[in-house]
Amino acid sequence: MITDPPTVDHLSPVQPGVDTTASDGVLLRVRDLHTHFHQRGKLFGGGGSSAVKAVDDVSFDLREGDIFGLIGESGSGKTTLGRTILGLAPATSGSVWWRGINLADINEKRFRPLRRQMGMIFQDPNASLNPAMTIVQGVGHPLQIHGITSNKREIRRRVAEMLERCGLTPAERYLDTYPEDVSGGQKQRVVIARTLITEPELIVADEPVAALDMSVRAKVLELMLDLKDQLGLTYVYITHDLTSGRFVCDQIGIMYLGELVEWGSASAIYDDPKHPYTTSLLEAVPLPDPSRKGRDKQLPVGEIPDALNPPTGCTFHPRCPRAFEPCGWEGEDLVDFFERRWTEVDADTFDRELDATGPLTQVTTDRFVARFKAASPDALIPLLNTLRTSGQDPIFSAVRDIATEGGDVVVRFEDGPAPALQPVAGRMVACHLHGIVPRP
Amino acid sequence: MTTAATNQHVLSVRNLRVAYSTPTGYLHAVDDVSFDLSAGESLGVVGESGCGKSTMGKALMQLLPPGAQMSGSVQLKDDELVGVSRRDLRRIRGEEMALVFQEPMTRLDPLMKISTHFVEAIRAHRPRTSKSAAREMGRKAMAQMGIPPTRADNYPHEFSGGMRQRIMIALGVVMQPSIIVADEPTTALDVIVEAQILDLLDRLRRDEDLGLILITHNLGIVAETCDRVAVMYAGRIVELGPVEEVFTTPKHPYTQGLLRSVISVDTTELASIEGFPPDLQHPPAGCRFAPRCDQVFSDCPVTDPRLTAVTDHTAAACLLYDGAYPPEHREGAHA
Numbered sequence: 032m033i034t035d036p037p038t039v040d041h042l043s044p045v046q047p048g049v050d051t052t053a054s055d056g057v058l059l060r061v062r063d064l065h066t067h068f069h070q071r072g073k074l075f076g077g078g079g080s081s082a083v084k085a086v087d088d089v090s091f092d093l094r095e096g097d098i099f100g101l102i103g104e105s106g107s108g109k110t111t112l113g114r115t116i117l118g119l120a121p122a123t124s125g126s127v128w129w130r131g132i133n134l135a136d137i138n139e140k141r142f143r144p145l146r147r148q149m150g151m152i153f154q155d156p157n158a159s160l161n162p163a164m165t166i167v168q169g170v171g172h173p174l175q176i177h178g179i180t181s182n183k184r185e186i187r188r189r190v191a192e193m194l195e196r197c198g199l200t201p202a203e204r205y206l207d208t209y210p211e212d213v214s215g216g217q218k219q220r221v222v223i224a225r226t227l228i229t230e231p232e233l234i235v236a237d238e239p240v241a242a243l244d245m246s247v248r249a250k251v252l253e254l255m256l257d258l259k260d261q262l263g264l265t266y267v268y269i270t271h272d273l274t275s276g277r278f279v280c281d282q283i284g285i286m287y288l289g290e291l292v293e294w295g296s297a298s299a300i301y302d303d304p305k306h307p308y309t310t311s312l313l314e315a316v317p318l319p320d321p322s323r324k325g326r327d328k329q330l331p332v333g334e335i336p337d338a339l340n341p342p343t344g345c346t347f348h349p350r351c352p353r354a355f356e357p358c359g360w361e362g363e364d365l366v367d368f369f370e371r372r373w374t375e376v377d378a379d380t381f382d383r384e385l386d387a388t389g390p391l392t393q394v395t396t397d398r399f400v401a402r403f404k405a406a407s408p409d410a411l412i413p414l415l416n417t418l419r420t421s422g423q424d425p426i427f428s429a430v431r432d433i434a435t436e437g438g439d440v441v442v443r444f445e446d447g448p449a450p451a452l453q454p455v456a457g458r459m460v461a462c463h464l465h466g467i468v469p470r471p
Numbered sequence: 472m473t474t475a476a477t478n479q480h481v482l483s484v485r486n487l488r489v490a491y492s493t494p495t496g497y498l499h500a501v502d503d504v505s506f507d508l509s510a511g512e513s514l515g516v517v518g519e520s521g522c523g524k525s526t527m528g529k530a531l532m533q534l535l536p537p538g539a540q541m542s543g544s545v546q547l548k549d550d551e552l553v554g555v556s557r558r559d560l561r562r563i564r565g566e567e568m569a570l571v572f573q574e575p576m577t578r579l580d581p582l583m584k585i586s587t588h589f590v591e592a593i594r595a596h597r598p599r600t601s602k603s604a605a606r607e608m609g610r611k612a613m614a615q616m617g618i619p620p621t622r623a624d625n626y627p628h629e630f631s632g633g634m635r636q637r638i639m640i641a642l643g644v645v646m647q648p649s650i651i652v653a654d655e656p657t658t659a660l661d662v663i664v665e666a667q668i669l670d671l672l673d674r675l676r677r678d679e680d681l682g683l684i685l686i687t688h689n690l691g692i693v694a695e696t697c698d699r700v701a702v703m704y705a706g707r708i709v710e711l712g713p714v715e716e717v718f719t720t721p722k723h724p725y726t727q728g729l730l731r732s733v734i735s736v737d738t739t740e741l742a743s744i745e746g747f748p749p750d751l752q753h754p755p756a757g758c759r760f761a762p763r764c765d766q767v768f769s770d771c772p773v774t775d776p777r778l779t780a781v782t783d784h785t786a787a788a789c790l791l792y793d794g795a796y797p798p799e800h801r802e803g804a805h806a
Contacts, residue, residue, distance in 0.1 A: 104661035214747065244519050245688055249732050249741040256741075271661065274691075278738040315666035317691030319733050321715045324695050330666050334631045353565055370619035378610070381620060391621050 041454065043092055050130040052095055058233065058265050059093035059116070064125035064135070066108075066115045070339065072136040083338045085111040088470070090452075093282075095232075098259070098266040100280035100297065102273060102312070106335045108147075108289040109269045113235040116267065117149050118142050129233075147177040150226035153374035154238035156218035160225075167206040170194065170225040177229055196261070197224040198254055216247035220254065225256065237269045252279060273316045277301045285309045288338060288346040295458020305460045307331075307353045332371065343398055344447035345463065357463050359447030360429035362396030368426050385410040399431075405442040411440045412417060481649045481682045482508040482531075486543035487553075487804075489523075489530050498528040498752045502706035503543075505778075508650065513676055513683035515693030515714070517729070518703035521748050527703070528654045528686045532570050533560055548649055565596055569643030571653040575635035585638055586623040592642050599746040612641040616671055633664035637671065646673060650682035651675075656801075657692070669696050690733050694718050702726045705749050705759040708778060712785025722787035724766045758790060766791065 038087040043057050052058050066086035085108045093099050101109040114120040115135070116127050122135035134142065153159045170193065171186035173179075179254065180186060191202035197220040199205045220240065226234060236436055239255065258264060260435040268279055276283055277297055284294040287307060293306040304310045311331045325462055331350035336342055342349050344359010349367060351358065369388060373381045388394070389405025396402070403411060412433060431443045448469030452459040461470075484635050489501040501523045516524045529535050529704060531545060533552060545552040550563055564570065572578055579588065589609025593600050600608075610620050616637040617780065627635060636656060643651060657665035673696055676683045685697055693700050700717050702710040702725065710723040721727045728744040746763040749755055755762060761771035768792050779794030781787045789795055 038541045104663065106659075131537070201682075206693050245690075246519050246729065246744045247730050249734055249743040252734070253741045253743075273662065274738075275734045277736045278734060278741070311663055313736070315663045315737070317669070317689060317695045318735050319694045319718055319730060321691040321718050324714070328666055328670065330670070331663055333659070334633050334664055371617075372620055373620055374614045378607075385621070392528055430677075 039460075042090055045126070045128050047128070047133065047280050048131045049265070052130055056093045056096075058095040058129070060126075060128040061093070061112075062090050062126045062128065064112070064115060064127065065123040066090045066111050066120055067123040078289050082337055084108075084123075084289045084341070085120075085338065086115055089284075089286075089289075089291050090125075091282075091284055091291065091294055093233075093265060093267065095214045095265055096259075096263060097281040098268050098279055100267045100276045100283045101125065101267060101274055101286060102271065103286035104271060104284060104335050106288070106338060107286040108338075109271075110237055110288075111287045112286070113151070113237055113267055113269050116176070117151055117235055118146075119151070144177075147173070147179070147229035148231050149233045149235070150229070150231040150416065152219075152222055152226050152234060152236040152239045155242050156215060157210070157238055157242075158220045159222045160218060162210055165207050165209055166194070166213075166221055168189075169210070170221060170228055173225060173229050179229065179272065190224070192227050193224040194221070196258065197221075197227070198250075214247075215243055215250055219243060219251050223251075223254065223258070228265075229260065230262070232263070233265050233267070235267045235269065238276070239268075239269070241272065248275075273312055274318070283289055285312070288335065288341050290346065290461065291452065292347065292460070293458060294452075299456065299458050303456065305455045305458065305465065306462050307351050307464070308347050311350075311352065334369070341447075345450050345461070348447070353464060354425050355463070356425065356428040356445070357447045358429075359427050360426075360444045361398050362394075362401030362442070362444065365401045366391050366394055367397065368424060383410075384414060387414050399444040399446060401442045402436075403442075406440040408435045408438070408440050415440075415442065474633070475552075479509055480507040480546075481510050481548055482684075483546040484531070484544070485546075487527065487530060487545060488542045489526050489535060490540045490542075492538055493539070496752055499706050499754075500539075500751060502528060504706075504708050504709065505543075506641075506701055506711060508682045508684065510575070510649065510682055511676060511680040512699065513673075513685060513697040515697035515700040516684065516686045516703060517690055517693055517700060519729075520688065520746060521751075522703040523706040524686050524703045525654055526706075528684070531652050531684065532564070532568070534570075538562055550796055556734055562596065565643075565648065567644045567648050567650070569640070569648045569651040571651060571656045573655040573658050575639040576627065578639055579635060581627055584624050585609075585618075585628055585630075588638070589623075589645060590703055591612075592645060596646055608645055609641075612645040613638070615675070616641040617667075624738065627750065633660055633667060636664075636668055640668075640672065640675070644679065644681070647679065650683070650684065652684045652686075654686045655688070656685070658687070665692075672696070680683065690730065690737070698716075702729065705745075705754060706751055707759065707788065709789070710761065710785065710787045711778065712782070712787075713801065716782065722781045722792070723760075723789045724764045724786055725760045725792075726787075728763075728765070738793050758788075760789075768794075 043055055045060055062402050064086055067084050072358045103109045111120055115122050118134055127134040134241055167187055167190045170190045174186050175181050194202040194205055199220055240251050250332040280297045283297045283300045284291045293309050305314055314328045329352045333350050343361045349360035349364055362412050387407050387410035388403055393405035394401055394403050415433050429445045431445050434441050450461045450463050451468045451470040452461045454467045455465045485505045487501055487504045490497055491498045530541055541553055547567055579678055586606055586609055590602055590605040590755045593605040593608055618637050657668050675681060697714050700714050701708045704725050710726045721730055731742040749759055757772045757774050758776050761767050776788045776790045776795035778786045778788040780793055781792050
């Protein structure tokens with residue numbers, strides 16, 4: 032038997048073909064999982080193929096009975112990771128071990144009987160229910176699909192029981208109504224009932240309360256927690272909402288551009304975040320506490336970058352409030368630096384500096400090189416040197432050299448490695464601040 | 472609440488009602504709402520969906536759909552907005568009032584450069600402004616909102632969601648209005664970008680002495696950005712007061728329930744308000760919150776409470792406070 036070497040030390044060993052859930056309590060092992068979406072060249076000419084790394088080298092363990100929170104901004108890959116785990120998005124490489132079976136490596140025929148053991152709850156209950164099916168038809172549908180029963184009376188009995196379990200009592204009042212007849216919170220309860228009707232063990236819940244009104248969010252979350260205890264469920268809880276994560280989750284994985292940047296116990300991460308991105312998320316989240324008003328937030332600059340062209344090194348470095356020399360500075364960052372700087376200086380300084388750099392559209396970048404093609408070297412080189420010695424922006428700490436080449440001003444940066452996950456204070460963190468551990 | 476010094480208020484709303492005519496009768500989405508806003512002050516308007524907060528915002532902006540009927544008074548500096556002519560309205564929007572919406576992309580012309588948006592917006596109000604002067608005004612407004620001046624000639628699709636919202640706000644404030652009405656301005660944005668935009672709005676309010684009305688379902692945003700908060704329920708303001716007071720010692724049972732049901736990083740127990748908001752075509756006779764209230768008593772289903780001062784700064788519409796009884800009932804309450 033071949034055992035995959037674990038990527039990081041504290042992940043439990045994988046034993047293909049062996050269901051270890053009963054002995055070590057780990058229900059799901061995600062190992063080196065990649066989900067890439069390939070994009071061909073553009074319709075009208077040009078553009079080579081490129082790939083969006085929606086999930087990029089993710090590994091974690093999910094213990095039976097735990098709630099694992101996947102948290103990140105839109106575009107962080109959290110939904111794709113959830114879908115890949117359930118085989119709803121094809122894994123490019125890596126494995127998802129479920130009771131000794133690699134879900135990422137089996138065909139649909141073998142997956143089918145396993146599907147009833149896993150369910151997914153989607154964000155928008157309106158889009159998850161067929162408006163032409165009554166609630167008993169919709170909720171009972173999976174029973175027929177999975178060949179559990181096709182007896183009408185038995186389906187009705189099971190659906191009624193599940194609806195009541197999900198707080199829709201008396202069930203008789205709901206069975207023959209249509210989704211449009213019930214409120215948003217009730218609709219999500221119907222969706223939960225449909226997910227649970229096949230008695231699954233693992234539920235991937237993708238923003239299950241985000242579309243609901245705030246006064247019912249707590250109720251639906253409470254239902255999910257109660258059902259977990261009653262039915263022994265294990266959840267992957269996908270959310271962009273940090274506020275609910277602490278109360279709901281046992282483990283948290285913070286995702287950024289397809290990578291897990293910090294994961295560990297919810298209390299460790301909320302009490303003492305170790306990745307600057309986690310810290311930023313926690314600082315940014317608005318809380319109903321007026322004493323936080325006017326506090327000095329250390330917010331990252333800009334927005335989550337284009338996943339087709341992610342930054343080098345640590346993908347968070349262009350936005351990171353604590354970025355320093357080894358984080359992977361590159362030519363593109365210098366263009367962004369000037370754009371940002373020019374929103375802060377007066378019009379004269381802007382005009383003068385723009386004359387020095389030339390139009391930024393005339394700057395070409397190739398990873399660690401920025402080439403100012405329309406620059407006035409006599410003005411730009413002293414400007415860059417002044418900025419470099421002023422030490423006010425970390426980008427300049429990574430500048431290798433500034434030179435003139437055939438009339439162009441060329442700035443080269445040192446190579447910065449991408450950070451690997453490393454153990455820090457009882458959780459895993461991918462950040463150079465805790466020691467430079469390059470990704471293999 | 473309403474003092475003699477009304478003249479320092481940039482906005483005074485009195486007895487504002489918005490009615491929609493439906494096949495089965497009138498529906499008052501906003502029902503007798505009054506409040507004031509001072510220069511440089513921010514007022515948060517919160518409530519569940521359907522409470523009338525967005526309708527109220529649309530009424531302030533004069534963006535109600537055809538068929539909606541508006542009554543009462545909305546005084547913005549020297550202008551009365553209820554019944555205003557289209558011509559005056561065009562001047563007021565932009566010069567006196569800026570509007571910020573949830574989805575900025577739908578408000579920008581995809582075929583127009585950002586700089587052209589500014590030139591058009593400025594010239595609509597000041598037709599004789601030269602193109603270069605308008606561009607310079609636009610450049611300043613953009614820089615204030617953190618949009619690089621080098622991006623002025625880009626098209627809307629070349630910007631990220633957060634940048635588009637910054638552009639919308641910059642366009643709104645380029646004519647230096649007195650107030651901004653923002654309806655869920657950050658709901659479509661991620662939490663970090665949301666915090667960036669709220670910081671910018673806050674800085675703008677301070678620097679330009681702008682009045683800000685922030686309509687949101689997120690109590691956290693209100694607590695962190697607003698001076699005062701109006702809590703709406705079933706078309707009415709049920710509590711109005713300084714954020715510090717309302718969030719620490721809420722007076723109305725609905726506000727109390729709402730604050731309890733917020734899930735925050737400090738949550739140790741989940742709570743929620745039972746039941747649903749009432750059907751506004753047939754609102755309950757007494758207090759509209761009575762059917763859901765955990766402190767309901769015999770008067771509640773029959774007596775409609777008025778918004779009354781409960782402390783020096785906070786008003787609530789709840790019969791737990793004597794002043795909330797209408798005058799003809801008040802003696803009975805004391806007996």
